[in-house]
Amino acid sequence: MKATYETSAAKATQLPPMSMPEFAFIGRSNVGKSSLMNALLNYTGLARTSRTPGRTQMANFFSVNDSFYFVDLPGYGFAATGNREHTEWQSLMDAYLARPVIAKFLFLWDPRRDLGDMDFQIALALSQRAPLSLVMTKCDKLSRSQLVQRQRFIESALKSRGVTLAGTHAISSLKKSGLDQLREELGLSKP
Template sequence: MEIIQMRFETSAAKASQFINDEFPQVVITGKSNVGKSSLINAIGNNGKLARTSSTPGKTRLINYFFADNSFYVVDLPGYGFAKAPKTEQAQWQALMDSYFKSGRAKKALMLVDIRHKPTAEDKMMRDYLAYYDFEVVVVATKADKIAKTKLKQYVEDIRKELELPKEMLIIPYSSLNNYNRDYLVQIIREFAAEPILV
């Protein structure tokens, strides 16, 4: 089993707290409760790396994990927390704008729930990543909830709803049975090894 050696490094609530050293950064983003924390725990083979929560939008910070002593996995706060106060939503927007504008990362795993149609917030994040010229791999989480014979159709439904090009990877994934886990580890390492083109 492929494992990324990871440790929690720090959290950032504002731009002045962002990490700006020489190491590459690979972003993990997705709607609240889509499974970002579970993915981070799985690729690091450590159930305590990232906190999982049943409360959508629990994480309001950008969390940095130092990986393989050579790059960062950056967990962006979950989006789609409709019940959050407007001020909190505005803070999220400002934090995202600051991070994306910093140019520290250009590679991202965008997580969506394979069981449901992508939301308006998913489409907004797609647009964010496209605007800032990110190379993106879409991870369709909770794949264990779908029969394997139907995975391909669900993947194509996501591609159609998000209007993604044919060449963009959409990878079904399950943190429950680690389906495609090693493949995602490989992709993250490849992302980290590629230089950022400015």
């Protein structure tokens, strides 16, 4: 498996030409997007990870096996980003969502949290553009029975808001669990 950093876009005009299918990773700031991309590709430090929420404020494109892109979309919902940042995030997202090359959205969610209105709205808008799969992150923080219960709760909450899921995954980038199932859904060979 070959994965290389391609480019980053902070605004619509910087988005790269559409050349390959794209798997887009989206979720709240700090949910574990960069960690998951690194874990899936078995690269340390390919996608930058950080303890500081809101660090990744650009859409980062990684070419995988010269056959598709992983797109690390900027985290949303970081409390300290003001209106201006939100408007910039929104306009980048609007431009990104218009790309017909999006093969799937991976909607990352920390299952310890409940979804709010903004989360439902974003998940719904994405699911109307391309298939959307739920990826529950940091599952090492929950017991198996808690996880089962949280998965049921989150899936039914999304469903009741009109969000159709293409799949659900429970992963831990830390413990490297749940990764093979997700790789399979993405057609990604084991590293």
